[in-house]
Amino acid sequence: MFDKTLAELAEGLRKGEFSSVELTQAYLERIKNEDNRYNSFITVTEEQALEQARAADAAIAAGTAGAFTGLPIAHKDLFCTQGVRTSCGSKMLDNFASPYDATVVAKFKQAGAVMLGKTNMDEFAMGSSNESSFYGAARNPWNTDCVPGGSSGGSGAAVAARLTPAATGSDTGGSIRQPAALCGITGLKPTYGRVSRYGMIAYASSLDQGGPMAHTAEDCAIMLNVMAGFDPMDSTCLNREVPDYTATLNESLAGLKIGLPKEYFSEALDPQIAERVKAAVAEFEKLGATVKEVSLPRTELSIPAYYIIAPAEASSNLSRFDGVRYGYRCENPQDLEDMYKRTRGEGFGAEVKRRIMVGTYALCAGYYDAYYNKAQQIRRLIQQDFIRVLEEVDVIMGPTTPHPAFRIGEKNNDPVSMYMEDIFTLSLNLAGLPGMSVPCGQVNGLPVGLQIIGNYFAEAKLLNVAHQFQQATDWHKQAPAGI
Amino acid sequence: MEWEVVIGLEIHVQLSTTTKIFSGASTAFGAEPNTQACAVDLALPGTLPVFNENALRMAVMFGLAVNAEIGKRSVFERKNYFYPDLPKGYQTTQLAEPIVGAGYVDIETDDGVKRRVRLHHAHLEEDAGKSLHEDFHGMSGIDLNRAGTPLVEIVSEPDMRSSKEAAAYARKIHAIVTTLGICDGNMAEGSMRCDCNVSIRPKGQETLGTRTELKNINSFRFIERAIDTEVARQIDLIEDGGKVVQETRLYDPDKNETRSMRSKEDANDYRYFPCPDLLPVVIDDSYIDAIRATLPELPDARRARFIEEFGLSEYDAGVLSSYRAQADYYEQAVKACGDAKLAANWVMGELAKYLNQSDTDIKDSPISAEQLGGLLVRIKDNTISGNIAKKVFELMWSKGGSADDIIETEGLKQVTDTGAIEKIVDEVIANADKQVEQYKAAEPEKRGKMLGFFMGQVMKATGGKANPGAVTGILKQKLDALCN
Numbered sequence: 031m032f033d034k035t036l037a038e039l040a041e042g043l044r045k046g047e048f049s050s051v052e053l054t055q056a057y058l059e060r061i062k063n064e065d066n067r068y069n070s071f072i073t074v075t076e077e078q079a080l081e082q083a084r085a086a087d088a089a090i091a092a093g094t095a096g097a098f099t100g101l102p103i104a105h106k107d108l109f110c111t112q113g114v115r116t117s118c119g120s121k122m123l124d125n126f127a128s129p130y131d132a133t134v135v136a137k138f139k140q141a142g143a144v145m146l147g148k149t150n151m152d153e154f155a156m157g158s159s160n161e162s163s164f165y166g167a168a169r170n171p172w173n174t175d176c177v178p179g180g181s182s183g184g185s186g187a188a189v190a191a192r193l194t195p196a197a198t199g200s201d202t203g204g205s206i207r208q209p210a211a212l213c214g215i216t217g218l219k220p221t222y223g224r225v226s227r228y229g230m231i232a233y234a235s236s237l238d239q240g241g242p243m244a245h246t247a248e249d250c251a252i253m254l255n256v257m258a259g260f261d262p263m264d265s266t267c268l269n270r271e272v273p274d275y276t277a278t279l280n281e282s283l284a285g286l287k288i289g290l291p292k293e294y295f296s297e298a299l300d301p302q303i304a305e306r307v308k309a310a311v312a313e314f315e316k317l318g319a320t321v322k323e324v325s326l327p328r329t330e331l332s333i334p335a336y337y338i339i340a341p342a343e344a345s346s347n348l349s350r351f352d353g354v355r356y357g358y359r360c361e362n363p364q365d366l367e368d369m370y371k372r373t374r375g376e377g378f379g380a381e382v383k384r385r386i387m388v389g390t391y392a393l394c395a396g397y398y399d400a401y402y403n404k405a406q407q408i409r410r411l412i413q414q415d416f417i418r419v420l421e422e423v424d425v426i427m428g429p430t431t432p433h434p435a436f437r438i439g440e441k442n443n444d445p446v447s448m449y450m451e452d453i454f455t456l457s458l459n460l461a462g463l464p465g466m467s468v469p470c471g472q473v474n475g476l477p478v479g480l481q482i483i484g485n486y487f488a489e490a491k492l493l494n495v496a497h498q499f500q501q502a503t504d505w506h507k508q509a510p511a512g513i
Numbered sequence: 514m515e516w517e518v519v520i521g522l523e524i525h526v527q528l529s530t531t532t533k534i535f536s537g538a539s540t541a542f543g544a545e546p547n548t549q550a551c552a553v554d555l556a557l558p559g560t561l562p563v564f565n566e567n568a569l570r571m572a573v574m575f576g577l578a579v580n581a582e583i584g585k586r587s588v589f590e591r592k593n594y595f596y597p598d599l600p601k602g603y604q605t606t607q608l609a610e611p612i613v614g615a616g617y618v619d620i621e622t623d624d625g626v627k628r629r630v631r632l633h634h635a636h637l638e639e640d641a642g643k644s645l646h647e648d649f650h651g652m653s654g655i656d657l658n659r660a661g662t663p664l665v666e667i668v669s670e671p672d673m674r675s676s677k678e679a680a681a682y683a684r685k686i687h688a689i690v691t692t693l694g695i696c697d698g699n700m701a702e703g704s705m706r707c708d709c710n711v712s713i714r715p716k717g718q719e720t721l722g723t724r725t726e727l728k729n730i731n732s733f734r735f736i737e738r739a740i741d742t743e744v745a746r747q748i749d750l751i752e753d754g755g756k757v758v759q760e761t762r763l764y765d766p767d768k769n770e771t772r773s774m775r776s777k778e779d780a781n782d783y784r785y786f787p788c789p790d791l792l793p794v795v796i797d798d799s800y801i802d803a804i805r806a807t808l809p810e811l812p813d814a815r816r817a818r819f820i821e822e823f824g825l826s827e828y829d830a831g832v833l834s835s836y837r838a839q840a841d842y843y844e845q846a847v848k849a850c851g852d853a854k855l856a857a858n859w860v861m862g863e864l865a866k867y868l869n870q871s872d873t874d875i876k877d878s879p880i881s882a883e884q885l886g887g888l889l890v891r892i893k894d895n896t897i898s899g900n901i902a903k904k905v906f907e908l909m910w911s912k913g914g915s916a917d918d919i920i921e922t923e924g925l926k927q928v929t930d931t932g933a934i935e936k937i938v939d940e941v942i943a944n945a946d947k948q949v950e951q952y953k954a955a956e957p958e959k960r961g962k963m964l965g966f967f968m969g970q971v972m973k974a975t976g977g978k979a980n981p982g983a984v985t986g987i988l989k990q991k992l993d994a995l996c997n
């Protein structure tokens with residue numbers, strides 16, 4: 031049962047092979063027994079899940095069920111969930127139960143989904159390893175000494191360990207795609223503005239985008255059908271028709287034009303990963319695609335640009351965590367300044383403080399032009415590079431990460447080396463483009479992700495491309511040893 | 514040394530939208546603390562702003578009313594600082610690309626000084642909440658009802674040269690925003706608040722002196738007094754060999770003094786940057802033209818029309834046009850009575866007195882413009898005298914009803930029947946031998962003044978209802994007959 035995809039589980043529910051309550055109980059049981067190895071959940075919402083499952087079974091019996099009715103999922107713990115702790119992986123919000131649902135959460139509720147719980151993440155989504163979580167690092171099910179990636183590391187680990195068939199994630203610089211790659215699952219970062227950000231606790235507002243993480247492209251399509259769409263509560267969410275993402279999965283790839291950026295296959299890339307990615311591209315050629323080399327010359331600049339813009343926005347976004355209205359407040363504040371300093375000093379972890387300081391510095395009078403404005407200029411150039419290349423090809427392919435999962439603790443004292451792990455993913459967020467990661471092989475027993483990048487609002491094309499690849503290969507069906 | 518005073522004003526105007534600038538919560542004044550603060554206003558994690566188009570429309574109206582360029586593209590920025598009543602830790606405001614660009618207004622002081630004051634720009638922003646420091650046993654209370662109320666901040670150039678000009682400018686802005694209906698103008702509730710930038714320089718000097726900023730002044734009278742006090746302080750300071758320090762000062766109306774709040778060195782680095790949660794606001798000519806078409810007649814135009822059409826003095830026209838509700842009332846009264854000058858006298862006189870004494874807005878006047886017009890008609894057609902009219906007005910104010918009904922039931926109708934008046938005059942003359950003798954003994958040219966006594970007696974006898982013109986004529990005729 032735990033190897034089944036959402037699509038298969040939906041069929042099982044429809045055919046009455048099992049009820050949603052049975053399905054939910056099985057997953058809850060599995061989380062209870064197994065998650066001490068992965069630490070992928072921060073909160074398990076057993077009671078609420080069973081209640082939703084019962085409602086789903088009633089809907090199925092009454093014939094009012096939709097495509098998602100009764101299917102279990104988990105939410106990354108930065109999506110606000112009414113009455114349920116929404117910690118964002120931080121001590122700052124350890125005591126915070128949101129009084130409202132994020133739009134994404136509300137949409138899944140409406141669709142009849144069953145929420146199993148909230149998944150672990152890097153604190154405030156700042157990290158590429160899940161190690162900055164106040165709740166401890168989540169572990170990679172392929173090797174529990176390794177990181178699952180981040181910041182949606184809990185979602186990646188939970189899906190890979192079959193503790194949930196699917197989970198939501200959010201991606202600011204690769205936080206869906208990188209853990210998907212490192213955990214051997216499929217993840218999609220939609221176009222900026224495709225999925226509402228309302229109720230998704232902001233890290234860097236102009237880069238954040240929620241998206242699905244699951245075993246297959248088909249499952250991501252099923253989830254995106256629920257998640258995507260205009261939200262009047264989010265001014266950056268675009269009012270644009272939402273197609274049925276499952277409808278075009280089976281279109282032929284004959285004539286598909288693939289671009290391989292030469293900058294993505296530099297010496298910084300693990301040669302074994304390069305080999306797996308190239309093998310995957312060869313598979314697409316068999317499916318009728320043509321391949322050409324393209325150039326994204328500013329790829330390297332995406333790291334400095336990102337690490338100005340994201341911390342700058344974060345430094346402002348995280349100002350609301352001041353101990354005044356909700357969340358952590360230090361003990362016995364002496365005065366206002368003491369309350370601010372100790373609340374934030376004690377409530378935030380090291381990486382969050384580092385980024386707040388970097389961002390504050392970058393926005394200071396006198397530095398603003400040199401840093402923030404310059405980074406925005408680079409951002410536009412990076413975007414132009416992509417637009418130019420995407421006029422020549424349908425999709426861009428490359429590795430999702432330069433290396434497979436690294437060991438927990440390995441990069442703790444070297445933040446810049448950690449930042450370098452995001453080199454292939456950051457630039458998409460800067461450009462606002464959609465991207466996917468699909469499993470395409472293994473290196474030393476650890477999964478490797480193929481990144482597929484498409485044009486604005488080309489999610490259906492990306493899912494179609496990924497789905498066809500998954501029809502021809504079975505990397506996405508591989509499970510970690512012992513699972 | 515002769516000093517020149519240089520003043521620039523920053524006026525915050527609360528827009529009278531029903532909901533907040535970035536959320537759907539109500540903006541009504543005076544609710545229980547924190548009952549009008551929704552998830553967005555509380556800056557709960559994950560919440561996002563959505564711009565209220567009504568605030569945009571009002572800001573554009575203001576821009577058009579002050580002859581300003583309208584920003585076809587305006588951008589909200591974040592002004593970052595920590596304060597407990599600032600829930601997000603930043604204020605969403607505009608800086609580099611405001612909605613209203615450079616414009617101007619023309620002002621005139623009570624003593625006739627005219628000046629054109631240029632506006633540097635005006636921008637949209639959100640108000641903060643309130644910190645309450647009393648009644649919390651050494652702690653502070655936070656009320657976020659006001660947080661997110663839309664403001665237009667109007668920044669003038671340093672064009673004013675006296676406290677009177679500053680007050681006249683503030684009054685003009687008040688007249689404009691209330692005429693436009695974009696602000697209720699209630700200064701006591703903080704609907705309009707003023708920061709005054711004040712500096713002095715030796716007369717004839719080009720460069721500006723160091724300025725101080727006087728924060729949050731909420732009445733026209735305090736603007737004048739605060740500036741006068743601050744100017745005196747700066748002059749004393751410089752003439753004693755000291756230097757003005759650039760700082761923010763607070764005006765204490767009770768002590769009539771200003772005191773330092775914070776110096777420039779303590780100023781925050783606000784780390785402004787464009788708000789990534791809000792898109793740039795882009796509008797086109799047709800949007801602006803549609804708003805232009807809805808603009809009401811503005812105070813300057815109305816004032817000119819009152820002079821032209823009604824023959825009012827500049828002063829009367831200025832007073833009547835400064836507040837839209839008052840100007841509307843006045844025009845309705847004119848329509849009802851057909852006498853513009855009489856209406857002006859009564860609206861600015863008796864009505865203003867009663868409104869002031871009872872602290873009532875003219876919009877809530879218990880006497881409608883039509884009622885007042887009805888009263889004035891009866892003055893004009895000599896049914897009642899001016900003095901009796903005041904009595905009718907008083908009854909109308911306290912009990913309501915039309916002038917005609919009051920005149921009828923109270924029996925206040927003026928006596929114009931000459932026969933009746935003659936009879937009374939004869940009685941008065943018969944009972945005033947002494948005064949009649951004096952009258953006869955007086956030189957003819959001084960007799961006119963002596964009529965007053967007889968007039969008073971006649972009025973007393975008639976309860977004030979005798980027509981004064983008729984009484985005068987008859988008295989003169991009968992007394993002069995006695996002299997011959």
